[in-house]
Amino acid sequence: MLQIQKLTKRFGDKLAVDTANLMIDKPCMIGIIGRSGAGKSTLLRMVNRLAAPTDGAILFEGRDVTALTGHQKRMWQSQCAMIFQQFNLVPRMDVVSNVLHGTLNRRSTLSTLFNLYPADDIHRAIDILERLGIAEHAPKRAEALSGGQQQRVAIARALMQDPKIILADEPIASLDPMNAQTVMQALRRIHEEDGRTVIANLHTLDTARRYCDRVVGMRDGRIVFDGLPEQLTTGVAREIYGASADFSEAATSTEIETLDKSHTGATRPSAATVPAE
Incomplete structure (x- = not known):
């Protein structure tokens, strides 16, 4: 389905991704x-073609994605939707219009200029918002919503593209534990119910274990781990993060239960035990 082969990206002398x-x-x-x-x-970003690789190849269903340009590249980006940490919504625009922006790649310049949308697209956008539990916010400005609600709007916009792959770059990094849980549950349901591949960059190990079928660990641009969630032991995590023996992953937890314990007098590991992300 998707093959990444010796993919490399250099920024000057810095090797950001290494084969x-x-x-x-x-x-x-x-x-x-x-x-x-x-x-x-x-x-x-390279998989989505927001960044061009220095070397290597990305193949999807046998097609070389790295060779695509112009319209073909834009069509690939429709099939491979991107969700960002900072949501990338238009703050003063209403929620349903933000979701409809997911159709821009297949609309004419004229309809885009005058913000004209077919009724079927509007109904579909509202149906997607309903699915994500935020349809009542459709007429509100995006800036009026909480961070978790805005991230679900961003997910809805991605679903409007009807993609085969959803890429999520730190989708819960700026959210509180409850909203983080809601967003991850939404992404998991989208995978299970729609049969879409979801690839998410995550900053907490408990989240990766709980929601993912497979975990990939990167260190210094290289993939150093690729396995099942249960294989992601604390020892393996230390290797991925380059951490010392006193590393405690509990300090990175987004589990509400774990955080609740800190309010009942339980001792939480010092932030100093966790490597900087």
């Missing part, structure tokens, strides 16, 4: 973990 290889042969949900600067975001 990455990844094979995805069926729809699944994959979590990519690693420190900040490990190459996670650059890898996703």
